[in-house]
Amino acid sequence: MRTTLMAWLNVFRGFPSIAVGLLIVGLYAAMALLAPWLAPMDPIAVHADAVLSPPSARFLLGTDGNGMDLFSRIIYGARYAFGIAVPAVLLSILIGLPVGLWAGYRGGWIDEGLLRCMDLLRVFPSIILALTIVAATGQSIMNVILVIGLLDAPIFARVVRAEILALRGGLLMESARAIGNGTSRMLFVHLLPNSISGALTQISVRMAWAIRVSATLAFVGIGIQQPTPEWGAMIRQGAEFMVTGEWWVALFPGMALVTLIFGLNLAADGIQDWMGRRRTQR
Amino acid sequence: MWVQLFRFLLRRLAVSLPLVVGVVFVTFMLVRIGGGDPVALLAGPTASAQEHAEIRKGLGLDQSLVTQFGIYISKAAQGDLGQSWLSSKQVSEEITKRALVTLELLLWGVAIGALVGIPLGARAAARRGSMFDQVVRALSLAGFSIPTYWLGLIAILTFFYALGLSPAPMGRLDATLITPDRITGSYFIDALLRGQWEVARSALSHLLLPVMTVAVVACAPIMKHTRAIASEIVDSEFIRFARSSGLGERRIRGMVLRNSMVPVLTFVGTEIVGLLGTSSLIELIFSWGGIGQWGLQSILNGDFAAIQGYVLFAALLSVVVFVVIDAANYLLEPRGRERM
């Protein structure tokens, strides 16, 4: 137990970006989980006497156009960020992993279809696609999760597929087959663990992406709306006040977004370096 | 070689068009299957059932979805993209009016982003592990993490509200000035061409903030990829051999540059496509009046034909960019020709 801990500490020492990134993400996750205890006020409680008031002792980050406390809203906003990103990424993995496994192992029309899907997504900026689909299918959190999950699935499928193609020619498969493993056994016992490592970086990156897209959707006015304390929706409201100088309404939610996304990207970068280092030493 | 290039491009186009149709098809289905009944919107609250039916028939909504799509495609091929029922104008008209406006923003932004990002990325690759490299990596990571619209808002706050350097984020020109006669569609360039210095200055000052925002967002990935590509080349066998032949740092840098150009430019091209979405948001914030803003508003308003037109435009633009990239690859990269 202790040696595992030492090993992890060494990893963090060698790759500080992983440590810092995970720390940031951890802080926000804690914020999301402990929101009811951390937030000083009810995030949707209206303080009619203090609409659009700047940061003060009473309202640490000020209030927005409806007189709601920004500080509490930002803390609760973490719930929405994770609440969308985590299920969305899980969904992508759930769909992408088996498709990728099958495409890599069996090839055939699933493989072709996968490549066509990737081409389709490449031809097109995905934000617009997400916007259109969510707008068309109804503006609920569930739809946002579904759409992001679906759009990201091909990416995971492709990562897994690449891993498998690399492994296929290798000794691992030959020896496994020689021992007489059946198809499904091969898939689950041998290929799956080896292909997960490639997906690790993507998980972090896709989570950052999911948070970003859901905030963008809310900003444009699709998906989550006021008074829900979602960061993107808050920025949307803050946009009108930017020109009149009530800067805090849009600034702080944005900073929360930036920091969390940055933390995820940083961790992803570090994981990629770490994976690369591990690979050259195998 | 030119004949082969032409044949190659034709093949690429042939492959891409089904993709475009596919994208439009998906949008078509989604927009119709999803909520929003335009008939009710158009008819108004006091219309009778019969009027509803007439409007429905007039819009062609009484036929099956597949038929509707068929009709749409055939009309689109002739240039008729339907009518926006918000503005009652032809969709094709709305698009052509705004296309150049968006392109101006996009191209300036990507150009500046590339002009800054490519040298920085190349330099970081040459000095990997140094302080400069760490800073570049951190900056590009930060750039990746900032939502574009928020950056735009901060820019407005800083330069307009706080410093008073930029004009109000309302459109492309001072409301008091008259737009110059249209040559290219760009207020700035047209005004310059006509010698209207006041107008040119105003157009430029309006261009600055949105373009810089796009540039910053474009810069981060370009910087990161240039660094990655250049690093790979610096580590390559032929650079090693060139060093062993005593070619000197200056020549080596030239070699690295020459060999990275094609992959880097390819990436910049894909960036342009990716930025279509982001620039739409910028247009929204700055009331730029381009296709992006129009498209977003159409999505919010459930304006079918307009949404499809927007999607079609984006898809076609992507195809054009990718074909241009492929052509550049074919011409500049001797290795690839056998594969093509």
Add this chain to the structure above:
Amino acid sequence: MNHPTMTPAATSDAVNPVLSIRGVHLAFASRDAVGAVRRAHVLNGVELEVGPGRIVGLIGETGAGKSMTATATIGLLPPSAEIKGQIIFEGVDLLSLQGAALDKVRGARIGFVAQNPRAALEPVTRVGDQLVRLIQAHSSLSSQAARERAIAILEAVGIPDPQARYRAYPHELSGGMAQRVVIAMALVNLPQLVIADEPTTGLDVTVQAQVLDLLQQLVRAQGAAALIITHDLGIVAQYCDDMAIMFAGRVVERGPVAHIFAKPQHPYSRRLIAASRARIGTALTSMKSDPPDLFRQTTACVYADRCELVAAVCQSAPLEKSCSTAAPDHRVLCHLAQTP
């Protein structure tokens, strides 16, 4: 063995050697996957000389340090390399040279033949242009004169239709052709010393012989010296005047090829030669147990673990300078070599 009509220069060390490697230690520090520091001792006191006009074969198994010796000589070590000792060429210690001074030497006074010819050539530039660039980097010839020189050397290395091949890209050449081009690049500036790092890897057997014949012929014609790095004793036997055997970062035995083949002194040399002879015969002498651990540093004999002649002195007494045997130019790194 050596071609009868081409006699090498008189045996060597009496005259000043072209290249003199003295006491070179090389280590690399790195962090592994868990972040701990590990130091690999790649070269441990290498002693080696190349006499004027002599072709020296540097032989050893993978990981013995042959390529690293060449890399150190040509100045291609990464900045993280920890190197001690001297490599004297034309009166100057190459290890003390940097930048422009080093670039004057390599490519002009020392030619390098790389291992993987197609990877060594720049992909996006024509072969002839690469040659011209190399010529002009080390001389003040005009483009026309340089071009003529390039075509001449292409012909000299046996490339058919050099005028046409001049315009070829590296990927259009076969492996053998590409290696000829690399040899041309190594020799075009008339160097004093040619270093060839496993010049026949990846080539067909028939092509290997052609390439080596060519190399030997051209080196002799120019009166240059050569250092051929290989793991193939057959090549050493056929093309080299002198040989040096490396094991775990040290030269364990060196001297004229004829002497060593006749009377190998070091136990490792004996097994090496026996193994290659036996390969043609029936029995396969097993050569290795585990490869030596380069992370463990010792001044005593590294071969002691698997030597059949091992005595107590072998594991305790330091072994830096090589011991001379009967002939002054035949040297062995072994405590027990006094008794012939």
